Amino acid sequence: MRRVYFDHSATTPVRPEVAEEMQKYLTEYFGNPTSLHYFGRQVRKAVEEAREKVANAIGARPEEVVFTSGGTESDNMAIHGIAMINKNRGNHIITSAVEHHAVLNTVKALGKQGFTVTILPVDKYGMVSLDDLANAITDKTILISIMHASNEVGTIQPIKDMAAMAREKGIFFHTDAVQSMGKIPVNVDELGVDLLTVSGHKIYGPKGVGALYIRKGTRWRQTLFHGGAQERLRRAGTENVPGIIGLGKACELAARDLEKEAAHLAGLRDKLIKEVMDKIPHVQLTGHPTMRLPNHASFCFEFIEGESMLLSMDMKGVAASSGSACTSGSLEPSHVLLAMGIPHELAHGSIRITLGRDNTEEDIDYFMEIMPPIVERLRAMSPLDQE
């Protein structure tokens, strides 16, 4: 059966060039980078080269990059570390309603530990408003964390303007760039952010590794892990060397191929969106119509439920995802869709198609071949009034 992978926001395959580099650091160059001897020094050198690659990809200096176990750790580490060390200056943190749970739940947890939390609403496109942000800032605000682009609906936030607002008031600004990396330009100075989260497995690198950019001079401290003095006391634990090597290579390739990839993806995405909207009735596009990731198409299909669509698509070899509550067995559909004002029953019918570098026009043609009958069949089974 033809297999089409349309779930690149969930994870990506490791590029062969990346896998190849990593392999050597499993068996051949296996030393502990902390070790003084030959086996350790070789590896230390490679780790520092990888750090440079990550730094280059985001316009940072190598010493501003800390390696972590992934996007989740980076988000937690960024927010908790700023909050804990700056609480004498203020106890107010601002974030948005559409953040990834790694940010949202971390901020909410701080809300139970003496911090005051503002969760900014979004408009129907999932966009945070600059006015709302300006109004939310108080004398006590120490941190603003707003994601660069949404994993669920692809909407790109106006980080540059928001970060400028923060800087003017001396407030630290963190952005989660897990989804934007490799798809749109990500440059820490252009954006003007103080902390930025990167994850390996969303950019054709390995799972289980990420990075946190911390601008030089930022009042931040490691507050989660205690242990060895690795990463200049910013992250304890033996370095995930093959992961780090892979992340470095993936960042290098992502930055190098950015323009070409983005054009390729946007072409496919536009074709997909147009055909779905044209050929399938009762469908709504979710997320911003233009300020969206080039690889991201997300929809709500009326009268039917996401998981049953996914299963049906999977039986035809197409892999995608959904923000339906049923997908995760929870009772609430995606907090992102709800925050955008999408009603529950519609949010249940959400489907997210996220394209990747190996996708082709034929993949989209195939999708357009299988999808209408699936929708039709499920709608025929639905008790909802389809007027």
Place this chain on the structure above:
Amino acid sequence: MRRVYFDHSATTPVRPEVAEEMQKYLTEYFGNPTSLHYFGRQVRKAVEEAREKVANAIGARPEEVVFTSGGTESDNMAIHGIAMINKNRGNHIITSAVEHHAVLNTVKALGKQGFTVTILPVDKYGMVSLDDLANAITDKTILISIMHASNEVGTIQPIKDMAAMAREKGIFFHTDAVQSMGKIPVNVDELGVDLLTVSGHKIYGPKGVGALYIRKGTRWRQTLFHGGAQERLRRAGTENVPGIIGLGKACELAARDLEKEAAHLAGLRDKLIKEVMDKIPHVQLTGHPTMRLPNHASFCFEFIEGESMLLSMDMKGVAASSGSACTSGSLEPSHVLLAMGIPHELAHGSIRITLGRDNTEEDIDYFMEIMPPIVERLRAMSPLDQE
């Protein structure tokens, strides 16, 4: 030049069988195990098989095993998670002076957050006394964390007796088995522990992955990371799939080969210790003479300093490590050696030789060929009175 790797307590090469399994999970089976579709389900299955392998290796049930980013995270997660959720029952934590920093610094940090901490002393062999432990326990004790075997001097602690003492009083017992795994039997029921730390890269698995065993029914909760619902809410963040696959395979092989390996290593170790003690004057064995890891030989060389020995050995192709302060550029030598009552100047001259599965008698012969001249040369340079 001949290269001899004698630093297996620092890290180990990934076994080829392990690397091979991992490779497939980078490029071919790359799905996110949380995903509902084919690409995700394949990987979910493999992750659960790996969990079974880890569980089998330590005599646990799969659902008692949580995957982490390494030994450091497992230690932090175990201790912090027990402390935070049981603080209504008591605020006293017991550990030992010879723990890895991932345990010791975590416990000390809790000491600054309202917990009372007892750090048990050790005897000259690095052994914790059962009497000391019994005397330290109070009504308020909620957690005891004592390592199974020392990374620095190889001493094996009487975990079984200590854990029994804890269980009798309803106190949770955590042990760091990072160094003992694959070298001596590690069975959670035999040991009677509630939590146990495993790290991949010390057992011929990959760096950046570990596991925490949490006995069913233990009052523990994830308190470090907020985010997704992975690992049944016990560890947020996309799973490090290739790492987990590698850890599973490494655990399987470690358990399978344990007896054979241990015999091989003990033979080499005994030869090494005998020859060093016989042929080099002014050397002391550190750690317990018999209750020690089969692959572990550690010494203090009088009148000379560890880093300069390591560099000299490295120039001859031999990789080892040292607890000298100079090795890390800190001012205090290893806290473990000091806790054992070894004077500072002697602790500076510590060398740790940790053998591995690929080491041979010839490696030891080579070491015995190069080491005496190194010691002699450095002693000739030393201003210390060598009477």
Place this chain on the structure above:
Amino acid sequence: MYTEKVMDHFENPRNVGEIPDADGVGQVGNPTCGDIMKIYLKIDDGIIKDIKFKTFGCGAAIATSSMVTEMAKGKTIAEALQLSNKAVAEALGGLPPKKMHCSNLAADALHAAIQDYQNKQNK
């Protein structure tokens, strides 16, 4: 995550549809929480002669709907009332823990349809 039985019932659901002149109709769930099941019964001489369903929900919801109709068909009302959620889930070879509530829906919808029939009878 789903058993083969579940996938079979999801792919080829038995008894999908409506019965225009049903003797009893039951609906449970609501569009806000996302899961809706509607069951139609044709009852003759205390025996379920025909049964159909319509479902808005996940794969498990569709499969359990299908299964519950299969199990109820031909049974007496008393027997059908004995049909438990657990029995439906078991007949499907089990459901993931998070999906057990979908099997609740199925049996509940059946019982609601029977209730509706009985209410009409008692009028």
Place this chain on the structure above:
Amino acid sequence: MYTEKVMDHFENPRNVGEIPDADGVGQVGNPTCGDIMKIYLKIDDGIIKDIKFKTFGCGAAIATSSMVTEMAKGKTIAEALQLSNKAVAEALGGLPPKKMHCSNLAADALHAAIQDYQNKQNK
């Protein structure tokens, strides 16, 4: 982590040893903190004619000892007193940040030896 220069001086340290009839001897550090450097001077006409060292310490300590003796040899006392820790580290092509204190030891030991010489002169 160490430069080639450092490794060269570690491997082939210049001027190791003692001068039995030294004109000045300086020792800094102590065995407790782990690093000890001892420098012996032979001074003639205000010029350092011979210099030797003994060091207990890391690679950087041995290399900086060696380097400082090389740099001091043939210099006048005034010149030798100008020799800074920084100059020694630079002459070695730099030291890792954590090892800068070892270079302190080297220059300090030299200065202590000169001090000892001057003390003896003033007697």
